[in-house]
Amino acid sequence: MPSGLAALLDDIAMIAKVAAASLDDVAAAAGKAGSKAAGVVIDDTAVTPQYVTGFTPDRELPIIWRIAKGSFFNKLVIILPVALLLSLFLPSAVTPLLMLGGAYLCFEGAEKVWEKIVPHEVENLAEELAELTSPEHEQNMVKGAVRTDFILSAEIMAIALNEVKSLAETSIWLEAGVLAFVAVAITIAVYGVVGLIVKMDDIGLHMAGKENGASQAIGRFLVQGMPKLLTALSTVGTAAMLWVGGQIVVHGFGIHPAAFIGLHEGALAWVVDAALCGIAGLAIGAMIVLVHHMVAKRKAG
Template sequence: MPSGLAALLDDIATIAKVAAASVDDISLAAGKASTKAAGVVIDDTAVTPQYVTGFTPDRELPIIWRIAKGSLVNKLVFILPAALMLSAFLPWLITPILMIGGAYLCFEGAEKIIHKLSPHQDETLKEKFEEVCSKTHEEEMVKGAVRTDFILSAEIMAISLKEVASDYPQIWMQAAALIIVAIGITIAVYGVVGLIVKMDDIGLNLAKRENGGVAKFGRGMVLAMPKLLGALAFIGTAAMLWVGGQIIVHGVGLHPNNWVGMHDGAAAWIADAVISGIIGLAIGGVIAMIYGAAKGKKAG
């Protein structure tokens, strides 16, 4: 009997060691996958603040929370099962689907630029305030942010899956690693976004302090916020074009950095990003023109 109990305990210890090793493997896989997807994560962080700009301070964090929940649903409920199924049964279909998503990002980025450059009547301060305070405006912004997040999340998960699948063929290992990636990246992205949009409030509180240096720093933060949000809006639009264009050109097997004779290092990355962005703008512009013509024809 003791020998049987000892054997059972040995078996339990062995199982525990295997489980611990699996947890380490999953953590390692998730970390490796997150690193590979870092570029798209940065894009996601830059894109999101523009959807929260203009709201009253009391609505900023609730809106970010709604977008974050939508992002988790995107990753865990829709993208993760679909990615695992496609990887197992139709791996060739992943790239075309991502390219369609890339085309949507190009369209959205190009449409923002076209709207910015097109002549239009400026809204009065009262009209802008009424728009921001309207019930439909928040819903539209949240839906738009979650929709854009879906494309970026799909790219993040696809890159992560590709990285994990090469080292871990077991589907349960892939799923566990991707769940960690999805939760970790969502917390990181929307935590940073929340910090960015609340920096003006933090600065305002610091500006009220009695300490002169702290108060001066707080006033500087408040004054810098409009420029920071403007820069992020620009970076977010550029990121849509860059990521969308990159998905498409890489999807057809092209690598723009090779066209200029650069293969490694920061210069190659910049060349790839710039050329992909230009291609993304061209593709998005064409789609925007077609969409505009079809919309006008339907309205007529």
């Protein structure tokens, strides 16, 4: 009996060692994949706050939580299994699908540029405010944020999958583990930071009410600075849509703009590639916006 128990404990110990090794592989591969996707993660963080701007403070965190839940669903329920299946059975379809998503990001970014250049007229301020505070407007903003998140999440997961496939030894379970790890970690990080950003003005108000002089100064700085930061993030988010969308489409065609002028590595090559892909994204998005408005005008007529 003791020998049987000892053998069982040995088996359990061996299983634990194998599981620990597998977890180490997942963590290591996920770390490499996460670093490769850092640029898209930053863009995701910059894009999201604009979907919360304009809501009352009591609705900000609930809206972010709704978007975060949509992001978890996008990554874990839709993208992860689809990415694994396509990787196994139809890998050639991954790039065209990502390019379609990239074109949608270009459209979203160009549409926001168009709205800033040609803002719509406010006929009735009371009606406008009622619309902005309506459940329908909140629902539309959440849906828009989750759609944009889907494209950015697909890009992040594709980068992660490509990175884990480059390992010397891999399996479908390791790939699934890495994708799940990246999905959870990045979603928590992105929406945690977004939540902190949009509530920073409330934190500032709280600190400004303290008796401590340093706390009051920091609080006033936060209250005064957050509107400017949110405006800047809105601009960065729009630029990020155009850059990432343009990059997905342009690179999908096998074109690397910086390489045409002899830049292949380094910070300068990255900046030039990002700028040229952003210009390409704006051009692609502008064409889609033009077609969209022409079709909408024809239907209205």
